[in-house]
Amino acid sequence: MPGSALNQFGVTVVAANAYTLPGINTLGISLARIDYLPYGLNAPHTNPRESEILVVLEGMLYVGFVTSTSAPNVKNRLFSKILHPGDVFVFPMGLIHFQLNVGKTKAIAFAAFSSQLPGLNIIPNALFGSHPPINDDILAKAFQVDKKVVDYIQSEFERDNF
Known part of the structure; x- marks a missing residue:
């Protein structure tokens, strides 16, 4: 069921993880439904314990992640794309990523995670x-x-x- 996205970001996440669905405990998987109001933003964040795969069911999302750097003079690189219903995008574990509803209508996506209890670190919230x-x-x-x-x-x- 959708959650209420009436918040400062215009996004809500309803999770099926080891806390909300104990039957998946120890299986190493979880799922989330994400509802976006028009122009809603799933703010830049990281998932420190898992990779994520996102599939768009409704609407149009601009999504992306930024690579990490390991060598001098190597810049962080943005990989991004506009997704439509049926499109899929993968976010590697630990990298900063985001989703923005760029449509004038609501958007819905499902995210699957490679952990039964995903972590979340919203960058602006953590820093400020x-x-x-x-x-x-x-x-x-x-x-x-x-x-x-x-x-x-x-x-x-x-x-x-x-």
């Missing part, structure tokens, strides 16, 4: 909404912005109770 907060000097230097910008973003995360 951690408790206690990451020192703003660190974030200002990392993003090469003024500390006032970091303070503002952190205050937005406090306000929205992420």
Whole structure:
């Protein structure tokens, strides 16, 4: 069943994992239904314990992931595509990835994971909404912005109770 996507991102995830469906415990698999409002964003995040395969059932999604680097002077590379119903995309374990509904109607996708209990680390929430907060000097230097910008973003995360 769909969940409510009436939130700041316009996306909701309903999971079938070892907590919600104990019968899959120890099988190394899980599934999620993802509902996107028009222009809804599944924000940049990582799945630290599993790879993901996404299939679009309805709507149109712009999806992508960014590679990691292991050599000097090698840039992170974005792999992205616009998906239509029936299209499939794979997100490798641990890499930052996202999905954006680029259509004017809702979108629905199913994601399968290679873990019975997938992990999730939403990048903006982790960096700007951690408790206690990451020192703003660190974030200002990392993003090469003024500390006032970091303070503002952190205050937005406090306000929205992420």
